[in-house]
Amino acid sequence: MKNCFKAWTERDQLKPHLIVVGAATWSIKIHNGSMEALTQYKINLTSITPLLEKLAETNDIYWVLQDPVYEDLLSENRKMITNQRIGLYNDVTLSILNSSTRNMAAKVKILRASKLVAEETIAGSLDGLHLPETTRDINAMILMNSYCNKIVKPIDGSCCLPQPHLSVIQKLTGCFFIICIMSCMVVTYFCHSWRKSKPSTDVESGEEKKPATASLSNPEKLLLSLSKLGLIMGYFYLCDRANLFMKEQKYYTHSTFFIPLVYIIVLGVFYNDNTKETTVLNREQTDEWKGWMQLIILIYHISGASTFLPVYMHVRVLVAAYLFQTGYGHFSYFWKSGEYGISRICQILFRLNFLVVVLCLVMDRPYQFYYFVPLVTFWFMVIYVTLGIWPQTGKKDENGSCSPYWEVVLKLLGLFLCICLLATSQSSFENAFSVWPISKLFEWQGFLHEWWFRWKLDRFAVLHGMVFALLYGALKKGHLLSESKGETLFAPRLSSLLLFTSVVVFLTYSIWCASCKNKTECNELHPYFSVLQILSFILIRNIPGYVRSVYSSFFAWFGKISLELFICQYHIWLAADTKGILVLIPGNPVLNIIVSTFIFVLVAHEISQITNDLVQIAIPKDNYIALKRLLCVAIFLLGILTLSTVEQLNK
Incomplete structure (x- = not known):
């Protein structure tokens, strides 16, 4: 695995746009679930992480967490592959891949959805280890959504849609509302303090207090x-x-x-x-x-x-x-x-x-x-x-x-x-x-x-x-x-x-x-x-x-x-x-x-x-004042439309 990733990083050759990688189950089986194998797994994963992160700068890389098993259906030569041991390997993976201090956009993505899907569908497994085909189809759908939706940007309830960038108008609108909220808090505080310090004459005059x-x-x-x-x-x-x-x-x-x-x-x-x-x-x-x-x-x-x-x-x-x-x-x-x-x-x-x-x-x-x-x-x-x-x-x-x-x-x-x-x-x-x-x-x-x-x-x-x-x-x-x-x-x-x-x-x-x-x-x-x-x-x-x-x-x-x-x-x-x-x-x-x-x-x-x-x-x-305000609003909206048109042309 390390040699393959190294070749893709060093040589000027065709390489996949999307890489889906994962490992652990075979390590558990071959080494009979020993803790020494887990330690070596941690060393090996630490060794290839720099290569994965380098590839992640230009490619989409997903590390698949190991799926659970249905322990009651496992054959005798697979009994060492327990959900507890799989959990230990997944914890090691998360601790290493999430500990990187590199740019977040270049980090290896963790495909957690695969494990969640497997937890719901493992009961349909025939041998307790290999998942049914429906699991594969769902995982493939999720991967395609993750890779394609940022390009095609579908207008529906699809998953994995990237968050759209804020437009200039959105930023200005957000700033306006933030200023209004902060100003309201300040005005409310000072008005409340002023009214509290002002002597109340409502009781003396017998007048009914009005709502705030x-x-x-x-x-x-x-x-x-x-x-x-x-x-x-x-x-x-x-x-x-x-x-x-x-x-x-x-x-x-x-x-x-x-x-x-x-x-x-x-x-x-x-x-x-x-x-x-x-x-x-x-x-x-x-x-x-x-x-x-x-x-x-x-x-x-x-x-x-x-x-x-x-x-x-x-x-x-x-x-x-x-x-x-x-x-x-x-x-x-x-x-x-x-x-x-x-x-x-x-x-x-x-x-x-x-x-x-x-x-x-x-x-x-x-x-x-x-x-x-x-x-x-x-x-x-x-x-x-x-x-x-x-x-x-x-x-x-x-x-x-x-x-x-x-x-x-x-x-x-x-x-x-x-x-x-x-x-x-x-x-x-x-x-x-x-x-x-x-x-x-x-x-x-x-x-x-x-x-x-x-x-x-x-x-x-x-x-x-x-x-x-x-x-x-x-x-x-x-x-x-x-x-x-x-x-x-x-x-x-x-x-x-x-x-x-x-x-x-x-x-x-x-x-x-x-x-x-x-x-x-x-x-x-x-x-x-x-x-x-x-x-x-x-x-x-x-x-x-x-x-x-x-x-x-x-x-x-x-x-x-x-x-x-x-x-x-x-x-x-x-x-x-x-x-x-x-x-x-x-x-x-x-x-x-x-x-x-x-x-x-x-x-x-x-x-x-x-x-x-x-x-x-x-x-x-007053119709005259209303007309003046209507003209002001029309000019404001015209400015918004102009700014929106310019922004679209720049895109």
Whole structure:
């Protein structure tokens, strides 16, 4: 062995890129397990270590720890090969190879995984010494992952992925959060000392003491929120960028999707309450709707259910329903208020994009990676422009009457035509978004294909929501709806007919999904059929008076943080950018899911609170000041995009 390694170090000849080496079992057998052999083994290994380390400077060298044996199955001439003696040889190996003071990158790697695999599979050995072929296959897979993944860099839950280098933006972001955390600690300490030394007059004046957070000034609240956000972002980075926690692959089975689904349905039905309003799609109902949809999407992602076509198509409807709510909600607001100020735009954009922008900086991900947020942001701006252009929709005149319906209908028809024109040609669509810096917001790995796919898949969903809001407003104004508590939405016979039709349509769509042959065919028809499923659900949920007057508080609670749940899952619940599953507790999948889910939900809720606090501080009600801050943010983001582009070009 020494002569072989010496030849590879001295002679200019071809040598392997990857060397896997190990020894001990034969030494134990030949020398009958004597301690003198162990001493000689230590001398020999010490002798070849310098050669191994020299080779390790240009090659990958793995020393394999000796595998355990199944002592009961060993033949008589192998009885001296005991697990105790193997352990002694492995201890010697570790003490010598780990004691080197050379550069860590050049050290010989210890293949510990082989021994761990053998411990789980040795029971399948035929003679107690030689391991089954499955062990060899697993070891080969691990070696190939270790050698190849640093070159091909797969985006999944594969093992042995090298830790990515920090970009300039990540370093600057990290420094910013560290400064915020340290400043918060200093400010908190001095403020606490000052308040403690200040005489309290609350008791003398009889005034009720306010909570500590209520007495904080805006700068203090800002610093505290950014500090908490910095700690949370540190957790994000440790989970999905550092090699601290393991990741595992997803393997879909019907039980992994449908059993959790039944659990959440039972919990959602159990926790119910009366709504404050009994109108169609009231606030509690929309929160409930968002909540159960988000929980289904989370189960869909962690179970890998995208491989099962019927589930995939139903989840596509849920995404369309989110966009439907976007169209319905924003249209209803603009129609009722006629408010198109800059402050309103900034608030919506801030709430939608704050967490995603921070994650783009911390996790070094493009904006389009979190595809749903760019999609919702784009459609919000489309709604704003469509309704905000002259004549503004919903803006009341001197007599207090709203905009004529024909103006709104013309605008919606114009939007419909624009969507149809963009959908006719992918090249034309991509050309419209290929101008820098807009292209940087919608590119994925340098191309706009992903953005085209996402946009086209639900291109009519927002328009459907706007049309529904318009029709609902017209019916309500004409007193054609009965939204009192306990009453059916329409006349009894019409309500029964619509309810029956909705159930039939709902079931028919599910049957069609089950019979669909492939995703491409289903996706082509999805933009036209998804609205039927959404409308059917709305009618089933709202026609019966009792059903309309109750809601699930369990689902509604999750609905209030649905956006944060959707985004946070990418890195602290799932892993490897959603391709794998985060493993906080190895060896116990159920406990791991419980713990990681608990942390994940708490973090999402805390980020929601931080966002609400920051939006009140960052976005003033004065439109002029809001415009100035919006321009400052635009310049900042433009600088980030420029720096990112330059860094990519340098690579």
